[in-house]
Amino acid sequence: MESPPTVRLFTLHPTSGVPIYRQLVDQVRRLVASGQLAPGTELPSVREVASEYTVNPTTISKAYSLLEGEGLLQRNRGKPMTIASSRQKSGSLPQRLRQIEPQVEALVLAARQLDLDSAELCHFIGKKMGDAS
Amino acid sequence: MSGVFATLKLMFTAVRLQRAFLVVTSLCVVAGLGLLATGAHDGAGWFLIGCCILAVVLPPFLGGILLRNLSAPRTVQLIPHGRLQLLLGCFLAEALTATIPALFFAMVAAHVAHERAHLASDSYPPAMLFALIFVSIFALATLFFITLYYGSASQFGILAPIVVIAAFPIVGRTFPQLHIREFPTSAFDLSITLAGSLVAWILFGALYLRAGRISPSMWGRAVTSGHVTMAPPQWLAAREGIAAALPGSRRDAMRMLLTGSYPGFWSGIAYPALALIVGNLAGFALVATGRHGGGLEGVGRFLAVMTAYSAGLASAMVILPMIGRARYLWLKSSLDRRQLFREAEAQSWRTLAILTLAAGVATVLVCFLSGVTPRVAGETLTLSTVSGAVMIYLVLMHTRGWRLADIILSTLLSAVWFFGLIVSVLGAGGSPLLFLLAIQIPLIPLLRAWALARWTHIDWMINRPLQLAQLLRG
Amino acid sequence: MSEPVVIAQNLGKAIGRDTILRDVTVAAARGSVVGIIGKNGAGKTTLMDVLLGFSPATSGSSQLFGHDSFTLPGQIRGRIGFAPQQDELVNMLTGRQHVELTAALLGRWNRALASRLQGAWGLPMDRPVQKLSGGERQKLSTLLALGHDPELLVLDEPVAALDPISRRQFLQELLDIAANPQRTVLFSTHIVSDLERVADQIWIIRGGTIVWAGPLDHLKESVARLHITARQPLPATLPTTLRATLSAAVPRLEVLSMRVAGSRATAVVAHWDEAALAPLREALEADIEVESLGLEDIFIEFHS
Numbered sequence: 027m028e029s030p031p032t033v034r035l036f037t038l039h040p041t042s043g044v045p046i047y048r049q050l051v052d053q054v055r056r057l058v059a060s061g062q063l064a065p066g067t068e069l070p071s072v073r074e075v076a077s078e079y080t081v082n083p084t085t086i087s088k089a090y091s092l093l094e095g096e097g098l099l100q101r102n103r104g105k106p107m108t109i110a111s112s113r114q115k116s117g118s119l120p121q122r123l124r125q126i127e128p129q130v131e132a133l134v135l136a137a138r139q140l141d142l143d144s145a146e147l148c149h150f151i152g153k154k155m156g157d158a159s
Numbered sequence: 160m161s162g163v164f165a166t167l168k169l170m171f172t173a174v175r176l177q178r179a180f181l182v183v184t185s186l187c188v189v190a191g192l193g194l195l196a197t198g199a200h201d202g203a204g205w206f207l208i209g210c211c212i213l214a215v216v217l218p219p220f221l222g223g224i225l226l227r228n229l230s231a232p233r234t235v236q237l238i239p240h241g242r243l244q245l246l247l248g249c250f251l252a253e254a255l256t257a258t259i260p261a262l263f264f265a266m267v268a269a270h271v272a273h274e275r276a277h278l279a280s281d282s283y284p285p286a287m288l289f290a291l292i293f294v295s296i297f298a299l300a301t302l303f304f305i306t307l308y309y310g311s312a313s314q315f316g317i318l319a320p321i322v323v324i325a326a327f328p329i330v331g332r333t334f335p336q337l338h339i340r341e342f343p344t345s346a347f348d349l350s351i352t353l354a355g356s357l358v359a360w361i362l363f364g365a366l367y368l369r370a371g372r373i374s375p376s377m378w379g380r381a382v383t384s385g386h387v388t389m390a391p392p393q394w395l396a397a398r399e400g401i402a403a404a405l406p407g408s409r410r411d412a413m414r415m416l417l418t419g420s421y422p423g424f425w426s427g428i429a430y431p432a433l434a435l436i437v438g439n440l441a442g443f444a445l446v447a448t449g450r451h452g453g454g455l456e457g458v459g460r461f462l463a464v465m466t467a468y469s470a471g472l473a474s475a476m477v478i479l480p481m482i483g484r485a486r487y488l489w490l491k492s493s494l495d496r497r498q499l500f501r502e503a504e505a506q507s508w509r510t511l512a513i514l515t516l517a518a519g520v521a522t523v524l525v526c527f528l529s530g531v532t533p534r535v536a537g538e539t540l541t542l543s544t545v546s547g548a549v550m551i552y553l554v555l556m557h558t559r560g561w562r563l564a565d566i567i568l569s570t571l572l573s574a575v576w577f578f579g580l581i582v583s584v585l586g587a588g589g590s591p592l593l594f595l596l597a598i599q600i601p602l603i604p605l606l607r608a609w610a611l612a613r614w615t616h617i618d619w620m621i622n623r624p625l626q627l628a629q630l631l632r633g
Numbered sequence: 634m635s636e637p638v639v640i641a642q643n644l645g646k647a648i649g650r651d652t653i654l655r656d657v658t659v660a661a662a663r664g665s666v667v668g669i670i671g672k673n674g675a676g677k678t679t680l681m682d683v684l685l686g687f688s689p690a691t692s693g694s695s696q697l698f699g700h701d702s703f704t705l706p707g708q709i710r711g712r713i714g715f716a717p718q719q720d721e722l723v724n725m726l727t728g729r730q731h732v733e734l735t736a737a738l739l740g741r742w743n744r745a746l747a748s749r750l751q752g753a754w755g756l757p758m759d760r761p762v763q764k765l766s767g768g769e770r771q772k773l774s775t776l777l778a779l780g781h782d783p784e785l786l787v788l789d790e791p792v793a794a795l796d797p798i799s800r801r802q803f804l805q806e807l808l809d810i811a812a813n814p815q816r817t818v819l820f821s822t823h824i825v826s827d828l829e830r831v832a833d834q835i836w837i838i839r840g841g842t843i844v845w846a847g848p849l850d851h852l853k854e855s856v857a858r859l860h861i862t863a864r865q866p867l868p869a870t871l872p873t874t875l876r877a878t879l880s881a882a883v884p885r886l887e888v889l890s891m892r893v894a895g896s897r898a899t900a901v902v903a904h905w906d907e908a909a910l911a912p913l914r915e916a917l918e919a920d921i922e923v924e925s926l927g928l929e930d931i932f933i934e935f936h937s
Contacts, residue, residue, distance in 0.1 A: 040829040043925030045850035073812075080804050081830045082666060083812055085850070135920055412737040415723070487721050489687060491738040493707025620679065620688035621648065 035070065038079045046081055050089035055125070058098055058109060065111040069099065162241065166229070166248020167255070170218050173225055177217050184214040205270075209263055215256040219300035220320075222249055223307030224376045230367075231375035246364050253304055257297035265289035291344065294353045301356045305363050311376035318434065325441035409492075416487045417506050418477070431473045432517035439466040439521035443528060459529025460539075463522040464583040467539050468576070470518035471547030474511045475554045481506060482558055486619040500555070500614035504607075507551045515544050538592055539583045545599045546576050552606035558613045558622055568606075575599065635662045638785055638817045639684060643693035646676075646683050653679045655841045657693070661834065664814040666807075668832030668849070669821035670932055676841045677821045678718055681789055684819075685715060697785065711739050714783030718790045720774040728758035728765075728773050732780065739781045747780040753802050768794040775803065779810065786810065788820040792827065800824070804831055825929040835928070837935055844935055845903075849928070856889075856931045857905040861898040863919035871898060878916045882909040890937045901926070901934045 036053050038046055057063040072090060076083035090107060093099040100110045137147050172178055191207030194200050226249050235241040269285040306323050310316030443462055481503045488499055519540055526536040553572060557565065575598060582591045639661040646654040654676050661667045671677050682688045684695050686702040695702040698709050722731060736742035751758060754772045762770060771794045778786060786807075792800045804827055811818050811831070822828060828835065828849070835852055837845040845852060861867070868874065871893050879886045883906045891900040905923075914921055926934070 041826050041927045041929070043853055043927050043930070045853045046829075047850060048854075076808060076812075077805070079830075080801060080808065082808060082833055084833050088850075135922060138920065409737050409740075412734045415726075415734060416738075486687060488738075490685065490710050490713055490715050491735060493711055495704065495707065616689065618688045620682050 034078070036075075036079075038081065040079075040081060046085045047089040047092070050075075050086065051092055054089075054093055054098060063109050065109045067109045068106045069108065071106050160240075160244060160247075162238070162244030163247045163251065166245050167251050169229070170222055170225060170249060170252035171214070174217065174221060177214075177221070180213050180217065184211050187211070187213075205267055209267075211263060212260045215259050218252050218256050219303045220307060222252060222300075222304045223309075224311045225249075226304075227308055227311050227373060227376045230373045233372075242368050246367060249304065250360060250364075253300045254297065256300050257293045260296060261289045261291075261293035264292050290349055294349050294356070298352050298356045301359050305359060308363075308367075312374055318437065321434065321438045321441050325444060413488060413492055413502060414506060416491070417481050417484055417503060418510075431477070432514055435466055435469060435473065435514065435517045436521040439463075439518075439525060443525050456530050459525050460531050460535060461584050463525045463531065463536065464539050464543075464580060466518045466521050466525070467515075467543035467583075468546065468580060470511070470514040471543060471550045474507065474514050474547055475550050477510050478503075478507045478551060478554045479557065482555070482617070483619070483622045485617070486622070489619065496615050496617055497611065500611050503555060503614075504551075507555065511544075511547045511551055515540075515547060518543070535583070542579050542583060542592060542595060545596055545603075546579060548603055549599050549606065552603065552610050555610040556606060556613055558610075558617045560621070572602075635664060635814075637661060638663045638698060639667075639819065640696045641680075641684065641693065642695075644680075644683060644690050644695050645692035646679055646688065647691045653841055654683065654690075657838075657841075657843050659836055659843055659846045661817055661819060663817055664811075665834050666811045666818045666832045667820070667834040667836060668828035669819065669836045669838065670823075670825060670828065670928075671821070671838030672936065675838045677838055678789055680838065681715075681717075681787055681819070681821070685713065685787060686710070711741070711781075712784040714778035714781060714786045716771075716774045716778035716788045716791050718793075720770050722762045722770060722773065724763035725761055727761055728756060728776075731762070731773065731777060732758070735777050735781065741781045743780055743782045746782070747776060750776050750779070750806060753806075754799060768796065768799065771795060772799065772803075779806070784816055786816065786818045786820075788818070788822075790822055791820060792822060792824060800827065807831060825927075825932060829928050837932065839935060852931065853925055853928070855905050856901065856903050856926055856934070858924040858926055858930075859898075859900045859902060859913075860922040860924060861900065861917060861919045862922075863896045863898075863917060865918070866896045867893055867898055867917075867919075869893070875900060875917070878913060879909060882906075882912045889934045901937075903935075 035057075036050060038049055040046060042049065044052075054063070054069075063069075069090075070078070072083050072086045075081075075086045090099060094101055094107070097110055099107050101107055133147070137144075171181065187207040187210035191204045191210070194204030194207065226245060229235070229245055230242060235245070238244075265285040265288050268288045272285065302323065303320060306319050307316075310319030439462055443459065485499045485503055488494065488502070492499075494502065522540060523536055525531075526533070549572060553568060556568075559565075575595065578591075579595045582595065637660040639659070641657050641659050644654055644657040645652070657680065669677050669680070679688070683690050684697065684702055686697070686705045689703045697705060697713070700706060700709060726734070732742070732747065750756075750772075754776075756769060756772055756776065757765070762773065765773065771791065775788065775791050778788065778791075792803055795803065807818065807820075808831060810816055820828075820832075832849050834847065835845065835849045836843055872888070872891050875891065875898075876888055879888065879902065883904065885904040886906070886909070887903045889901040889903055892898060910921060910923065
């Protein structure tokens with residue numbers, strides 16, 4: 027039985043060095059942060075995702091549990107998981123900073139290679155954040 | 160053209176038994192030469208050198224089958240002149256097969272002529288003897304080679320060489336001017352026979368080289384792959400609805416996996432059984448039509464005995480693959496190793512029973528036709544059945560390859576069986592017979608216990624179901 | 634870990650003087666999907682043979698469902714589905730006859746699952762097996778292993794001869810089966826990308842020993858390729874220095890391979906820990922970029 031074609035929400039690469047659950051977690055975070063997944067949106071079930079991407083459901087389940095632990099997702103009994111409606115500030119400042127640490131490190135490395143100093147970099151970042159809000 | 164010599168070598172070394180023969184004959188020849196050199200026991204010396212003939216007994220029979228198996232892989236067609244090289248190799252092998260006995264007898268004749276000059280006029284000149292023997296054996300080897308090449312393509316093929324042998328007396332009777340049943344003695348006869356053989360090779364070669372896809376031999380696979388021993392032909396299966404009748408029960412399913420063939424009458428066992436009966440009768444007919452009159456008793460007895468004992472050998476060949484095939488039952492049936500042994504044992508007894516029955520029928524018939532006393536027939540059958548039973552357990556014990564115990568047991572038992580054969584042929588009943596029975600009957604429970612003990616530790620990594628490739632690699 | 638279904642403790646297997654398996658200690662929990670990877674001849678098939686009781690271990694022990702493998706009771710063996718590398722099909726029988734044979738022996742058969750697979754794979758069931766192609770034989774073999782709803786499914790190179798579509802279908806079926814937490818799957822394959830989809834545990838066999846046994850996610854997170862760019866040319870003694878520095882920071886760390894050229898170096902390490910990054914940067918006075926590797930690359934690195 028073919029299920030109706032769905033627009034794929036995520037892009038999962040099983041052969042990547044990044045474990046599947048982590049890819050999913052990162053993507054959901056990004057989608058929520060960018061506003062593409064509004065609070066209350068239903069997420070496909072573990073079985074659906076596993077079937078769609080032909081991956082082990084345990085890894086999807088692990089991702090969803092992690093996101094639920096962070097407060098991004100909400101489990102509704104008998105119904106699919108949804109994006110948490112009240113997006114409480116999940117975690118303290120250090121915790122939140124730690125979440126973007128990989129990206130910052132990559133940025134710092136690139137900046138060093140291009141001979142940009144921290145003042146120039148921070149100015150640039152400030153401009154970008156101003157544009158985004 | 161190195162392929163030609165590679166093939167030639169392969170024809171004499173591919174099969175393990177053949178290699179054993181080569182070793183034995185080399186030793187004999189060396190010993191014989193030694194005896195001749197020292198001048199003592201000339202007769203024994205020549206006898207030993209004569210054992211060289213043993214080395215060429217198998218190639219005419221196995222040659223056709225080997226050629227088919229060597230030609231079957233598709234890659235052979237891609238090798239430049241691949242098939243031609245194989246063919247030439249086989250041709251040379253058969254020529255060699257004929258040369259060696261011819262050479263031997265010519266040397267004996269030359270030696271005799273040299274030693275006893277006054278007999279020279281009676282005996283054949285060595286050259287003539289050489290030609291006679293070479294041409295005759297070459298013709299026979301060619302005949303068998305080609306017959307078995309074509310015969311091994313189908314399951315029924317086992318009957319082909321038997322048909323050929325049986326055809327001899329028939330053709331000889333119908334066309335007496337062909338002198339088929341006698342040796343070609345005159346130069347004219349020799350030339351005709353040799354020419355005939357060569358023509359046969361050329362025709363065969365032409366057909367072989369131009370053939371499309373050559374299928375691998377059915378027998379090599381049947382005997383060694385352990386998959387199916389001569390399953391019923393498709394037409395029979397379709398008509399009898401055998402396919403639909405499969406497999407009614409767990410028992411049938413187990414039997415099928417163990418033996419690799421369908422249950423029911425037309426199981427793999429029926430074919431060797433049929434072959435035993437037909438072969439025996441054909442052989443008898445061959446000899447009987449040649450002798451107008453009496454004197455058949457000796458021949459009859461010999462044939463009867465050989466048939467009876469071959470039931471045991473045929474059973475052994477069917478039983479050996481069961482050891483490897485029991486692997487298929489390990490996970491699927493709930494039987495542990497002891498119980499699997501009992502299953503295999505039951506199948507073995509069933510096989511022996513059927514084949515002994517077939518052999519018994521043939522033996523009794525031949526004995527009746529040749530005037531052998533029923534007592535001798537009875538003794539032969541008793542002895543061969545007991546030997547067969549011992550053989551079953553000896554084969555079932557073969558779970559760890561050739562250990563020292565296996566070698567010793569096989570050698571001793573072979574001696575006993577050989578002795579039993581002689582006893583039966585000579586029709587000497589009484590104490591020799593009782594002696595042989597007394598040795599073998601107590602062995603049966605002993606060997607059974609040993610086999611059972613070995614089966615409780617059977618390692619199916621070592622005892623894989625045999626594959627043809629393994630046979631060729633030796 | 635939920636109760637282990639398969640346990641091997643210091644398992645060793647030698648035939649004559651050849652040691653095929655050496656000191657193998659692994660366990661598979663109920664409900665897990667274990668992928669076994671190794672080069673040809675590394676011992677995967679032998680490991681399966683010993684675990685399933687076809688062959689006795691020469692040292693150590695191997696247990697399935699709490700019973701010693703070699704003397705597994707019949708009922709437990711009936712709950713195992715095995716598709717070996719060299720298929721065990723009888724040439725003259727058709728696929729349907731094989732199914733009947735297996736059903737008759739085991740007394741159990743999931744008709745729905747079997748016909749779904751047959752249909753999806755387009756398996757001709759009424760043709761003698763010897764007339765089937767290699768891929769079709771493999772599918773039949775796999776069908777016979779799955780069809781009786783086994784609790785433990787052991788597959789040895791089940792997809793080697795299948796085209797990508799058939800393989801994807803097979804993986805889908807496998808996942809459906811593995812979704813049941815009562816079912817455990819062990820499967821060995823060369824097609825590493827399949828494992829990355831399906832497996833949650835990975836065992837890597839090399840030369841008869843297990844060089845890694847653990848969750849796939851953890852494997853990917855703990856093997857990393859470090860790209861080191863120093864401000865000065867790196868000393869020739871870098872490998873030793875690196876190892877020393879790393880073991881000071883992360884004792885369990887293992888350097889799998891290293892390449893040095895001028896002021897750049899690449900090192901692949903196992904048991905990597907993020908915490909080692911900062912001290913390493915300081916010690917080497919270099920920028921370090923951490924790259925994570927896919928399973929195929931990891932496998933190759935373990936063999937370099």
